[in-house]
Amino acid sequence: MSSEVSYKLDFAHPGKIYFVGIGGISMSGLVEILADAGFEVSGSDRDKTPITEKLEKEGVKVYYGQKKENITKDLDCVVFTSAISKDNPEYIQTMELGLHHINRGELVGQMMKNYGVPIAVSGTHGKTTTTSMVSEILLAGGVNPTINNGGVLKSIGGNTRVGGHDYFVAEACEYTNSFLHFSPKIGVIMNIEEDHLDFFKDLTDIRNSFRKFAELLPEDGALVICGDIENYHEITSGLLCKVVTFSAKGTDFYGAPTDYKAYNISYNKFGCASFDEINKRGLRKISLKVPGEHNITNSLAALAVSDIVGIDYQTAAATVNDFCGADRRFEYKGEINGFSIVDDYAHHPTEINATMKAASMIAYNKLYVVFQPHTYTRTKSFFKEFVDALSPADVVIMPDIYAAREKDTLGISSKDLCDALEKIGTESHYIQDFKEIEKFLLENCTKGDLVITMGAGEANKIGDSLLAGK
Numbered sequence: 001m002s003s004e005v006s007y008k009l010d011f012a013h014p015g016k017i018y019f020v021g022i023g024g025i026s027m028s029g030l031v032e033i034l035a036d037a038g039f040e041v042s043g044s045d046r047d048k049t050p051i052t053e054k055l056e057k058e059g060v061k062v063y064y065g066q067k068k069e070n071i072t073k074d075l076d077c078v079v080f081t082s083a084i085s086k087d088n089p090e091y092i093q094t095m096e097l098g099l100h101h102i103n104r105g106e107l108v109g110q111m112m113k114n115y116g117v118p119i120a121v122s123g124t125h126g127k128t129t130t131t132s133m134v135s136e137i138l139l140a141g142g143v144n145p146t147i148n149n150g151g152v153l154k155s156i157g158g159n160t161r162v163g164g165h166d167y168f169v170a171e172a173c174e175y176t177n178s179f180l181h182f183s184p185k186i187g188v189i190m191n192i193e194e195d196h197l198d199f200f201k202d203l204t205d206i207r208n209s210f211r212k213f214a215e216l217l218p219e220d221g222a223l224v225i226c227g228d229i230e231n232y233h234e235i236t237s238g239l240l241c242k243v244v245t246f247s248a249k250g251t252d253f254y255g256a257p258t259d260y261k262a263y264n265i266s267y268n269k270f271g272c273a274s275f276d277e278i279n280k281r282g283l284r285k286i287s288l289k290v291p292g293e294h295n296i297t298n299s300l301a302a303l304a305v306s307d308i309v310g311i312d313y314q315t316a317a318a319t320v321n322d323f324c325g326a327d328r329r330f331e332y333k334g335e336i337n338g339f340s341i342v343d344d345y346a347h348h349p350t351e352i353n354a355t356m357k358a359a360s361m362i363a364y365n366k367l368y369v370v371f372q373p374h375t376y377t378r379t380k381s382f383f384k385e386f387v388d389a390l391s392p393a394d395v396v397i398m399p400d401i402y403a404a405r406e407k408d409t410l411g412i413s414s415k416d417l418c419d420a421l422e423k424i425g426t427e428s429h430y431i432q433d434f435k436e437i438e439k440f441l442l443e444n445c446t447k448g449d450l451v452i453t454m455g456a457g458e459a460n461k462i463g464d465s466l467l468a469g470k
Contacts, residue, residue: 024081028055105181108182130302226247227245232245273291341467367395372398
């Protein structure tokens with residue numbers, strides 16, 4: 001959704017801004033930042049949630065139900081997410097009144113211009129964890145960053161922190177080319193894979209968008225990019241900014257040494273890695289508290305950013321070593337009846353593979369995975385890949401697909417995935433009702449088993465409910 005009526009965010013003259021979908025984790029964070037800067041902010045959402053209640057306690061007016069009468073002529077600007085359709089009554093009213101309007105990506109881009117060093121972390125996977133690590137390092141380095149993360153960080157009590165105007169850290173999502181509206185000085189590309197195929201045509205289309213993102217960086221800026229990305233020179237060639245590479249393997253796609261690398265990797269009984277991080281400045285000993293090989297990669301990217309910014313070399317290492325993860329990223333939730341519950345946001349086959357690999361490093365009797373597929377498009381596009389990624393589990397349980405923004409089922413269902421898993425020998429159960437899933441787990445899981453609730457939808461509620469009732 002592109003703006004038809006221009007609007008320029010002016011921190012020196014804060015105006016009146018309305019957010020459609022104000023309760024979203026990213027939108028609510030932007031609301032908090034602008035409210036602190038003196039803007040009069042309000043907005044709407046479908047239902048009351050802990051996020052909207054928090055905003056109301058902070059003095060933000062929240063309307064429940066998206067109605068045309070919520071949009072008034074005195075608004076300076078209306079902000080939409082990409083999920084808002086053109087038949088939305090608030091969208092229609094905004095157009096009819098001829099009000100200034102921008103989408104979330106454009107707003108973030110304009111906000112970035114008000115900070116000295118805007119940092120944008122992009123990639124198909126790993127954005128939230130890497131953004132979280134960067135945020136924690138900047139906090140430890142005493143530079144008072146403003147943060148807009150895609151996940152909750154316990155250290156800041158949410159996903160947003162209002163800090164100074166020197167540093168701004170944000171996730172940069174490629175969906176609908178949202179990140180092409182950003183204005184970063186430091187950009188990170190964690191990986192580039194097929195996803196969001198309800199918007200992108202194919203992988204080539206996705207790679208073209210990441211190339212355009214890289215081109216946003218100024219001559220005095222820097223791009224931190226994973227050397228594992230296939231033919232990544234297509235993304236970096238001809239850029240005026242500094243390019244810094246990283247890889248847990250130590251060499252890039254072309255076989256050349258990367259700027260940041262990991263040597264002497266070992267894992268403890270919890271699947272957390274220890275390794276020697278090496279770059280031009282020397283060696284740092286890293287011992288992570290978050291499991292999985294993918295977190296080696298995430299930490300290398302975060303350390304590269306911290307060195308570019310100029311955070312004390314050993315302070316950055318100590319912070320990464322102390323990092324305990326963002327919410328819903330292989331998050332240990334608790335234990336009930338002797339079995340453990342972990343929650344993870346994985347909703348793409350590559351992310352599921354990483355989560356399953358992390359789980360394989362932990363001692364357990366049987367692995368139960370409660371996976372809620374996210375969107376019909378993604379499920380249909382990666383059907384075989386989902387089956388392969390989930391197959392190592394001893395038992396897979398699936399509720400219905402979480403539709404999110406979609407209405408067309410594309411003729412695909414969670415039962416189809418379960419049937420395909422059964423055919424290759426993985427015990428699978430299609431159970432629509434969350435309470436029935438809880439009952440199934442209580443009746444079948446025994447001491448020493450591991451349950452992972454997984455997906456970008458609402459599967460995490462199952463573990464929370466089990467633990468609340470123990």
